[in-house]
Amino acid sequence: MTATVGPQAQAAAQANDVWKLYGSGEAQVAALRGVTAEFERGRFTAIMGPSGSGKSTLMHCLAGLDSVTRGTVSIGETTVTGLGDSGLTKLRRDKVGFIFQQFNLLPTLTAQENILLPLSIAGRKPDPAWYDTVIDTVGLRDRLKHRPAQLSGGQQQRVACARALVARPEVIFADEPTGNLDSRSGAEVLNFLRNSVREHGQTIVMVTHDPTAAAYADRVIFLADGQIVSELVEPTADTVLDTMKKLDTPTEVAR
């Protein structure tokens, strides 16, 4: 099944018949099996699916962190597939933002320095107005001089979000950004991500297995056994949960 594209939107990231195989021979695992998907600009897309369905793998391939076995991936105008290390580094630096489940920040740097790190690495100056907007949105102004160890998990994740946003990348990839947070902190982070899409037109692709988190997105893609099996637009926690349940049963039967 192929995910459809809204006519008004232009693709920020694209996967074209992407296969990802791990290992060889008997031990070979197909983590992705012909995934084709487009992620529209200015939208918040969630990738859902049971554990081991290939969500992280898809995200890694899209972000240029991992190579694909077959098929092509592109981000904006850039074809990711076939880029060398320096090309990939440049891509990550200039076009992509990351939010990981944990360990997002350098312990030696303050929150502010962490936020500005990608820009410093690229040798770019932040746009001061945008920087202020981001800081105010994440609500960290009074914590800027603190080091990660002095921040709570939720605050740390918000710093990570700010870091991803401040460079205004083509697309932000987030892998279970709320996986390690309690529900309140999680909700804060998710709200913040949704707002940055709604108010500032940021493109976000988020991997999650939590229906509540997926409900914050504009669109949900469901993965199972390395294939896209379903899709929801304007999801709610209930519709997501329903879809998940439906998906679970046939797979169970198929086995």
Added chain:
Amino acid sequence: MFRATWKSLLARKVRLLLSGLAVVLGVMFVSGAFVLTDTLGRSFDAVFADGYSNIDVIVSAKPKVELSEAEGEQVAAPVPASVVDQVKAKVPAATDVTGLVNADGARLIGSNGKVVTSFGPPQLGENWVGENDLIQLRDGSREPRADDEIVINQALADAAKVKVGDRVGVLTLEPKKEFTIVGVFGYSGGRDSMGGVNEVVFTTPVAQRLMLGKPDTFSSVSVQAADGVSAERLRDDVSAALGAGYEVKTGEQAAADQAASLKEALSFFNKVLLGFAAVALLVGTFLILNTFSIIVAQRTRELALMRAIGASGRQIIGSVVLEAIAVGLIASVLGLAAGIGVGALLAYLFGKLAGGLSLAGLGVPPAAVIGAFGVGLVITVVAALLPALRASRIPPIAAMQDVATPDRPLTKVTVAGGIVTAIGATLLFLGLDGHAGDNTLATILGGVLFAFIGVALLTPLISRPVVSLLGALFSWSVPGKLGRLNSGRNPRRTAITAAALMVGIALVTGVTVILDSAKGSISKLAADTIKAELVISGAQSGPRPPSFDPAVLEQAAAIPGVQLVDGEYGDMGTVNGTRTWVAASSNVAALQRIFGAKATAGDISRLGPDQMLFSSDTAKSRNVSVGSQVTVQLSRGEARTYTVSGIYESSELTNPVLLPPQAAADFAIPQPIQGFVQLAPGAKVADVQPRVETLLADSPEVSVADRDAFIKQQTSQLDTPLRMIQILLALAIVIAVLGIINTLALSVLERTRELGLLRAIGLRRAQTMRMITVEAVVISIFGALLGVVVGTGLGAAVVRALKDEGITDLILPWGQMAVFLVLAAIIGVIAAVLPAVRAARINVLGAIAHD
């Protein structure tokens, strides 16, 4: 528990390898030193045993002045020729009684006009007593028959590039004489020399005159036993026949005695090498301590889990110590093997340098094995003890907590560091100030050791501000800034790594400060006092100082424009029974007019044949005043009594005592070893110097230089020991570099996820490498900075203490210090290469997924 230990050891093999390497190097040094001295010792044994192999009993006279190997070649007292007849007449068991002349100081002038020098083995002048089992003339040779004929050994002929039939000059007790080489000889087994000794063999009367200075005397008499008579019996018979006053030994005994005195010098050499090994091991200890600390920190959760499932604190200590023992054992084995190799190599090089010493088989003395394992194991276990204790205190709860090891406060370390440093400083003060009596050296060394450890303990505290200051130099780029932050991240780790580098650099700096100060002070003093425009002297390469024809002194005095000429003679003699360096001057007036000496008592402007002068210090210590009667025994001749006629003020340039020129005839070297030429006002150096040079044509060991060149040449003699110390300490620095590599490699490993994150958000490979390099450079410059400061402190303390010995100026080698800092930066870059490459190669995805 054992299984767990073994598994964790295997898992960390690379990390342990690096720290193990430090132990390997230290152990290598220790065992290499023992192997070297053992092999050389047995080689010398063999040489002497061989030399005496065809002698049953040897008769000699007690030397007038006994010297150790380090003090120079001892002059044997002459044995009168009548002893030969006495033995022949009175000892029926004696068959072949031969008088032997055998003395150091026969210097052959090679075909290039220069004297063939030796770096240790003597240059013997002998009398020809015929071929035997040991000595065989080579083809085309014959024995010397006429007074101007000599034979020489093959190695000397090769070194001098001369052959049978050539006319050559030989310097002996007398100035240059010309001889015809009528033969070249070798030794049994086709050898060209015996342990690198050069031999010039004259006819007996010539040898007696030129080598002993007295006709009808010998250095020793060899006696062969009749069939059926043991050497011991013959010895007793000869001894009984000659009565007291002679030393009668079997050949075997004489060989052993001679070898023993050489081995004394070797054992000193051994101690020096072991000293450097100790430095290397001290540095290695820091390195191992650091590695085990890091390993324990990294294993916190694992160890806590072990505690949670019931392992006792003791078992945890046991597991860490076991790991240390394994590392120590492996390192000791490797170090021993490497040490045997290095010892063999050095022995080979030494043999070559000594002119073909044929080496005895390579030996591994028990001391080498015991030293290797003792040192390797003890150092490793001691270094691991502290981390082991810390490991045992990890609470089981740590297994459940996801905390990096919290930054422990530095108060305790700092207090301990302060106390240890204070102890070190106190010991240094006591030692340097001369309060420690016989234990001065031990006290000073202990002080240095404590000072190093104390400063190392203080280093974490110092590291924060200094590292952030140093790092500020690199903070203009993002990788530089990250590198700086990383180096300040773990003050203890940075501190120990830097402290390891500190030790080597501090010692080099300290020694440089001391030697530079000594050089500067002596140069200044010499320039201020010596009022001679020209100086005759030569560079000393072996134990024997170069000398020249005394006739040159008078001839130089006759050159127009020359006002005053002084020739200086010197000898180790005894003054009232105590060994003392005694000097004689050809012109006593020079004492005041060239050396600016001042009389403190009596008259020092003239000296009768039975009078002598004392320096004020020596006079005081010997309790001598003007008018005192003093007994002086020189290397040759009988003891004589002199009357003290004057006392001059001591300075670093004055001799302890001064004898009249006539006394020089009884010196071991009865020729001047330095000459000072003072010009008349208005005379030009450029006019006089070439004329003096001409006079020295037959004294090729020396040349004439202006005063500044002379002072430079004299002080430059300190450069050789300085270079050697620097080279030996370089090993300690190499080990410290291993430490930096190790620390960085471990840090890279620890920060895998961080590196992955950085790469994920766009840090390029080159930038990653730069970040690691900055960290290394900051650590190494910090270490060098510490070393330079501590070394300067130590050096300055010693210089201050030596103020009374004439080191009045403290000279700081700024240039050298700058070189050390630059070197440290380079060291940092080199040390960073491997860890940086490793960091750059980190798989981004793998690092992020890394749990």
